[in-house]
Amino acid sequence: MDFDIFISILGSAVRLSIPLLFTALAGLFSERAGIFDIGLEGKMLASAFASACVAYATGNAWAGLGAGIGIAIVFSLVHGFASITNRGNQIVSGVALNFVAAGLTIVLGQAWFGQGGRTGQVPASGRFSGITLPGAEMMREVPIIGPFYANVISGNNILTYLAFLMVPISWWVLYRTRFGLRLRAVGENPGAVDTAGISVTWLRYRALIVTGFLAGFAGTYLSIAQSAAFINNMSAGKGYIALAALIFAKWKPVPVMLACLLFGFLDAFANFMQGKALPLIGEVPVQIFQALPYILTCVLLAGFIGIARPPKAGGVPYTKER
Amino acid sequence: MSLDLQRETEPAIELVGIDKKFGAVHANKNINLTVAKGSIHGIIGENGAGKSTLMSILYGFYHADQGEIRISGKPVTIRDSQTAISSGIGMVHQHFMLVENFTVLENVMLGAEGGQLLRKGVASARRELKRLEDDYGLEVDPDAVIEELPVGSQQRVEILKALYRGAEILILDEPTGVLTPAEADHLFKVLRVLRDQGKTIILITHKLREIMAITDTVSVMRRGEMVATRKTAETTVEELAELMVGRRVLLRVEKGEANPGKVLLSVKNLTVKDSRGVTMVDDVSFDVRAGEIVGIAGVAGNGQSELLEAIAGIRKPASGEILIDGKSIAGSDPAALRELGLAHIPEDRHHMGLVLKFEEYENSILGYHRDQRYGRGAMLNLEAVRKDAEEKIAKYDIRPPNPRLRTANFSGGNQQKIVVAREIERDPNVLIIGQPTRGVDIGAIEFIHKRIIEMRDAGKAVLLVSVELDEIRSLSDRILVMFAGKVVGEKSGEAGEQTLGLMMAGIAA
Numbered sequence: 001m002d003f004d005i006f007i008s009i010l011g012s013a014v015r016l017s018i019p020l021l022f023t024a025l026a027g028l029f030s031e032r033a034g035i036f037d038i039g040l041e042g043k044m045l046a047s048a049f050a051s052a053c054v055a056y057a058t059g060n061a062w063a064g065l066g067a068g069i070g071i072a073i074v075f076s077l078v079h080g081f082a083s084i085t086n087r088g089n090q091i092v093s094g095v096a097l098n099f100v101a102a103g104l105t106i107v108l109g110q111a112w113f114g115q116g117g118r119t120g121q122v123p124a125s126g127r128f129s130g131i132t133l134p135g136a137e138m139m140r141e142v143p144i145i146g147p148f149y150a151n152v153i154s155g156n157n158i159l160t161y162l163a164f165l166m167v168p169i170s171w172w173v174l175y176r177t178r179f180g181l182r183l184r185a186v187g188e189n190p191g192a193v194d195t196a197g198i199s200v201t202w203l204r205y206r207a208l209i210v211t212g213f214l215a216g217f218a219g220t221y222l223s224i225a226q227s228a229a230f231i232n233n234m235s236a237g238k239g240y241i242a243l244a245a246l247i248f249a250k251w252k253p254v255p256v257m258l259a260c261l262l263f264g265f266l267d268a269f270a271n272f273m274q275g276k277a278l279p280l281i282g283e284v285p286v287q288i289f290q291a292l293p294y295i296l297t298c299v300l301l302a303g304f305i306g307i308a309r310p311p312k313a314g315g316v317p318y319t320k321e322r
Numbered sequence: 323m324s325l326d327l328q329r330e331t332e333p334a335i336e337l338v339g340i341d342k343k344f345g346a347v348h349a350n351k352n353i354n355l356t357v358a359k360g361s362i363h364g365i366i367g368e369n370g371a372g373k374s375t376l377m378s379i380l381y382g383f384y385h386a387d388q389g390e391i392r393i394s395g396k397p398v399t400i401r402d403s404q405t406a407i408s409s410g411i412g413m414v415h416q417h418f419m420l421v422e423n424f425t426v427l428e429n430v431m432l433g434a435e436g437g438q439l440l441r442k443g444v445a446s447a448r449r450e451l452k453r454l455e456d457d458y459g460l461e462v463d464p465d466a467v468i469e470e471l472p473v474g475s476q477q478r479v480e481i482l483k484a485l486y487r488g489a490e491i492l493i494l495d496e497p498t499g500v501l502t503p504a505e506a507d508h509l510f511k512v513l514r515v516l517r518d519q520g521k522t523i524i525l526i527t528h529k530l531r532e533i534m535a536i537t538d539t540v541s542v543m544r545r546g547e548m549v550a551t552r553k554t555a556e557t558t559v560e561e562l563a564e565l566m567v568g569r570r571v572l573l574r575v576e577k578g579e580a581n582p583g584k585v586l587l588s589v590k591n592l593t594v595k596d597s598r599g600v601t602m603v604d605d606v607s608f609d610v611r612a613g614e615i616v617g618i619a620g621v622a623g624n625g626q627s628e629l630l631e632a633i634a635g636i637r638k639p640a641s642g643e644i645l646i647d648g649k650s651i652a653g654s655d656p657a658a659l660r661e662l663g664l665a666h667i668p669e670d671r672h673h674m675g676l677v678l679k680f681e682e683y684e685n686s687i688l689g690y691h692r693d694q695r696y697g698r699g700a701m702l703n704l705e706a707v708r709k710d711a712e713e714k715i716a717k718y719d720i721r722p723p724n725p726r727l728r729t730a731n732f733s734g735g736n737q738q739k740i741v742v743a744r745e746i747e748r749d750p751n752v753l754i755i756g757q758p759t760r761g762v763d764i765g766a767i768e769f770i771h772k773r774i775i776e777m778r779d780a781g782k783a784v785l786l787v788s789v790e791l792d793e794i795r796s797l798s799d800r801i802l803v804m805f806a807g808k809v810v811g812e813k814s815g816e817a818g819e820q821t822l823g824l825m826m827a828g829i830a831a
Contacts, residue, residue, distance in 0.1 A: 178435040178443075185421045185432050192419040195381075196433025196483075197404030312422070320383055 004147065009268045011151045014160065015226065017264025019044065019218040019235075021163045023242035024249070024256045025170050026214035030076075032174065032251055033207030034187035034313040039079055039094030040215055041239025042101030047072040047219025049105040052119040052230035053112070055126035055223075064126060064224050065159075069216030075101070076212030077205070084204050087317035098239075106232060117232035119223075128157035128225040157225045159217060164257070166214065171253040183207050187311030190318040200318050218242075237294075244297040250308050266293045333395070334359040334491050334522035335380070340389035342375055349375040351546045353389070357491075357539075362513060362523045364533040364554070367543030368566055368763035369733040373526045376543070377493050381413045382406040393491070407433075412484025416496040418476050422469040426462050426479050427451065430486050447486070454485050458515050474505030481512065492516065493524045498532060499761065503621070503791075503823075510536045528566075528763055530559045530573075531792075542566055567765045575771045578779070580799040583612035585648075586783035587633070587752045592642035594628045602628035604807035605642070610752070610783040615774065617798030617815075618787045621826050625807040626787045627669055630756045633785070634666040635659045636674075646752055660689065665745040669756030669787070675741040676729050683711035683725035686744050714743040719769070735766030742770055746777060753777055754785045759793060771797060791822060 023040050030037040047068035055064030075097055082093040106117040113119050133154035139146045174180035182203055186193045190200045218238075223230045241263055249255035270289035277283045335357045342350040349372045357363045367373045378384045380391065382400040390397055393409050400406050406413075420429050427447055436443035448464055455461050460478050468476055477497060484492055494513075498506040513523055513536060525537060533540050534554060541551040542565040550565050563571045587610040594603035603625045610616045620626050631637035633644055635656045644651045646662050654662070668674035676685050687696055687707055695710070697703035711725040718739045720732070729737060738759070745753065758774065759767040774797060778784050788794050794801055798815045803825040811825050 176440055178438050178440060181428060181432060181435060181440060185424065185428075188421045188423060189419065191415075191417075192421050192429070192432060195403055195413065195415065195419045197402065197407050198433050309423075 003144075005272070007147045007151050009265070009272050010148070011155075012268040012271065013261065013265040014152060014156065015264075016267045017260045018160050018163045019221050019226070019238050020242045020245055020260040020263055021257060022166070022214050022218035022221065023239055024246045024260055025166055025253065026072075026211045026218065027243055027246045028170060028174075028251060028253065028256060029183070029207050029214070030211040031246065031314055032187045032311055033183045033204050034190060034311055034316070034318075035080070035083060035204055035208060036090040036315045037079065037094055037208075037211060038091055038240075038243065039075065039097040040211075040242055041235055041237065042094075042098035043072040043075045043212065043215035044219045044222065044239050045098075045105055045233070045235040046075055046101040047216045048223040048234055049101075049109065049119070049219070049230045051216075051220040052122060052223035055122045056120050056229075059123050059126045061126050061128050061224055064122075065128075065217070065220045068220035068223075069213055072216035072219060073209055073212030076208040076215070080205050080208045083317065084201055084208075087319065090315050090317075102233060105230070109230065109232075119230040122224050122228045126224060127228055128159050128221075130155045130157055131161075157221075159221045159225050162217065163221075166217075167253050167257045174253065179206070184311075187313055190313050194318070194320065204318075241293055241297060244300055247308050247310070248300045251311065263293050263296070266296060332359045333357060334361075334393070335524075336390075336392040336395075337376070337380075338390045338392070340376065340379060340386045340391070342379060342384060342386050344375075348546050350379070350386070353548045355541060355548060355551075357522060357524060359394075359522050360517060360520050361538040362517050362525060362536055364525045364527065364537035364540040365543060366526075366528055366530065366533055366540060366562060366566055368528060368765060369735055369761075370545075371543040371566075372546040373543050374495060377413070377495060377524070377526060380406065380493065381411060407487050407489075410488060410490035412481075412487060412489025412492050414477065414480040414484065414492065414494045414497060416499060418480055420468050420476060420479060423467060425465050425467055426471075426482075427464040429468060429479055430464075430483050432483075434487050450486055451482065454482055457519070458485070458512060460485075460512060472505075473500045474508060477501070477505075477509065478512070489521070491522045491524065493526070495526045496528070497525070498527070498529065504827075506532075530562055530764075533562065534559060544568055563764055566763075571764055572768055573764075575768075575775060575796045577775045577797075580614045580778065581781075582614040582799070583781060585609045586612050586646065587754075587785060588643075588645040588648075589629075589633070590643040590645070592629070592632060592644065593640045594625070594632045594637060595640045596628060601640070602807050603632065603639075606804075606807075606809050607642075608802055608809060608812075610785050612751075612783050613778060613781045614799045615778050615784040615786055615797050617794040617801045618785070618804055619791055619794045619801055619822055619826060620789070620804035622789045624804045624826075626789075626804055627756070629804070630666070630669065630754055630785075630787055633754050634664070634668070656689070657692070660748070660750075663751035665748055665750035665753050667741055667745050667753070667755040667758060669760070671734075671737055671741050676737060678728070678730040680729055681726050682715070682720070682729055682732070682740060683708045685729050685740055686711040686714055686725070688744065690744070690748065714740075714747055717747075718743040733763070734761040735763045738762050738770065739766060742773060746773055750782065752783045752785070754787075756787045757789065758786070759788075759790070791819060791826075795819065795822070 023044055027037050027040050050071040051064035051068030054067035055061055079093050079097055082088040083090040109117045109119055136150040136154035140150045174184060182193060182198055186200055186203050193203065194200050222234050245259035245263055246256060249259040270292055273289045274286045333356045337353055337355040340350050340353040353376060365373050379386045382402045382405055391400060398409050400409065430451060431443055431447045436446060451464050460482055462475055462478050497509060501509060517523055527533060537554045539551065540554050542549050542562060544566060559573065563573060590607050592603055592606045593601060596602045606629065618626055628637060632639045635651060635654055646664055651659060672678060696707050708725050715723045715725060720736050720739050758770050774784060786797055801813045801815060801817055802809045803811050803822060805826060805828040813822065
């Protein structure tokens with residue numbers, strides 16, 4: 001394979017992994033706090049829609065991001081109200097929110113824009129566009145490192161850099177702060193947190209707010225960084241892939257990043273293989289490559305990654321024992 | 323003497339007229355209790371007597387409907403665990419409140435981190451742990467991960483947690499239920515040191531021996547009421563048992579001579595490995611005859627569980643043979659073994675004996691549901707099943723007598739009776755029993771022991787595994803001691819505690 005092609009696949013892998021990374025980190029916070037969140041998909045979709053609408057209306061990308069984050073936090077709080085306050089089933093609540101997001105974005109999109117669920121084209125000022133890092137052009141001529149710097153590191157939008165910055169920040173919050181210690185504890189044994197005189201409910205709500213915050217970035221990235229409008233069901237299962245990456249990474253920030261990059265790479269590879277012939281086999285339907293991330297997800301979830309020990313109290317509403 | 327008087331005049335805690343109802347259940351009725359500073363005060367009572375509720379009120383888990391709590395003479399309102407902690411109350415729960423994949427240090431710090439960032443708190447927590455270790459002999463490696471520690475050490479972490487938060491009053495809820503005898507002794511040593519340094523300790527238990535061994539004063543609860551308070555030195559086990567149950571209780575089982583007949587259960591050169599491939603039962607051979615009870619003594623984890631599971635057909639032996647009435651059971655599953663006349667009362671009723679979410683009557687036929695009596699083909703005859711359950715409930719005095727109640731809502735003793743009734747009422751020829759009275763109150767213990775003796779007298783072969791040496795000694799006709807997977811010796815049922823204890827520790831044969 002040509003080196004330039006490889007670099008271009010890598011560049012596209014990074015871009016495709018960003019929504020996964022934000023979403024998986026979002027899931028990391030809620031799941032480490034003991035709240036399963038299958039509703040990541042819905043949060044991503046809703047925030048993609050909200051940020052596209054606001055960016056379209058205001059022409060301001062940051063306003064779009066704010067709207068995306070806001071709506072994702074609202075979804076998180078609804079999930080919290082159902083599963084923390086009312087001790088409902090977390091999976092049911094998450095799935096329900098996914099349906100709400102899928103339905104509502106189409107209905108509202110059609111009502112406001114009349115384009116079959118699409119929003120209007122967001123103007124350039126309302127989008128996050130690529131930033132050329134200093135020296136990218138100069139570096140281009142340097143063998144190997146040059147094209148890598150110019151095409152993979154440089155030229156991404158601000159959200160991409162933020163996504164990678166979120167990895168060490170998440171790690172630091174989880175392992176170096178009081179909030180992180182308590183959050184990890186409440187996902188393992190809420191009884192220990194409760195008897196230490198800390199409110200389990202408030203702690204879990206705060207974790208969900210962080211989840212919403214991060215998921216908002218993911219949705220915003222989809223609609224006003226990667227593209228220039230909201231399109232029907234544009235999250236296309238990425239929320240579930242992110243969940244798989246989270247499990248694959250055993251609920252740890254740095255492995256989460258690596259897992260998301262792997263999924264991003266598979267996705268980019270599938271795009272590249274469109275219409276290409278494989279040696280010995282000939283042309284293969286592109287669907288086979290497109291299916292790769294999903295097949296990998298199944299294989300991983302079936303337990304080929306060793307024992308993935310989820311947070312022990314995950315999925316169980318907390319009630320004080322009688 | 324003057325020191326004693328001093329202690330008596332200064333109460334650490336006073337409870338005045340505490341009253342608590344849960345719906346129709348009157349859990350605590352007008353409780354008055356005074357605990358002297360620097361003493362170990364025992365609270366005993368059967369399961370469901372209201373001990374745990376009372377302590378939960380003291381720790382801020384529940385609010386009393388009425389009554390007052392005074393700490394060092396001052397009335398306090400305990401709104402939540404946070405206020406309990408700041409009032410100087412620490413609690414060691416029966417089921418440890420530890421985060422298992424955290425280190426000791428992280429567990430101790432949780433809730434008392436000393437700031438938004440952990441770094442500063444870690445250093446001071448480390449120093450404080452060292453100090454507590456030096457002062458009270460509570461040694462634990464601060465960097466060890468909880469799940470890799472033995473239970474005894476985990477409990478020490480719970481105590482450290484309370485002391486780290488400045489507890490002056492330490493409540494321990496059934497602290498020895500999960501401990502080996504040696505670990506329990508160590509705990510008692512620690513408690514004495516704590517008392518001698520001025521801490522006040524409240525010990526909740528239903529084990530009379532512990533009360534006699536460690537407490538200064540003891541209060542007895544029965545059905546939500548505080549029925550008596552005694553100085554431990556001035557009371558007896560018999561009196562306390564009677565106060566607890568409300569009637570005279572036989573603490574020692576009465577049984578006649580055994581009349582052993584032919585061999586019904588025979589184990590030959592049995593070797594069993596656990597799931598990691600470690601040999602847990604190592605070349606064990608013994609027989610159990612009709613009309614005798616053979617007890618297997620040993621500290622938990624010396625292969626008894628695996629031995630029971632192999633005989634019950636749950637775990638496949640690595641080598642060796644098990645014969646029931648002369649027939650090899652190789653390749654038989656538990657259902658086939660029931661057909662052969664084997665009944666199994668498993669060690670852990672929650673894990674193996676019952677489905678807690680099922681209603682009582684469903685559990686009363688678990689494993690026997692294919693029986694013609696309970697229906698034909700794929701259908702269950704619920705009418706017949708419930709009638710059968712009601713008969714067992716009446717015969718075994720299972721309370722409350724409601725076959726439609728969820729099993730989780732029965733007390734431990736009554737849950738155990740459900741299992742015992744199910745297995746014994748099938749009239750098996752060979753009965754294997756693990757920990758028949760773990761977490762069961764005295765009244766039910768007496769009942770279950772009588773049933774086991776009756777089985778023996780009816781000419782059945784009984785194999786009994788228990789970590790309670792008293793239980794083994796009072797029931798067994800012969801005692802085998804297991805240590806590190808081997809049977810290290812056989813004694814008659816009259817063998818002394820000391821002799822057996824040494825064998826259990828692997829010191830004597």
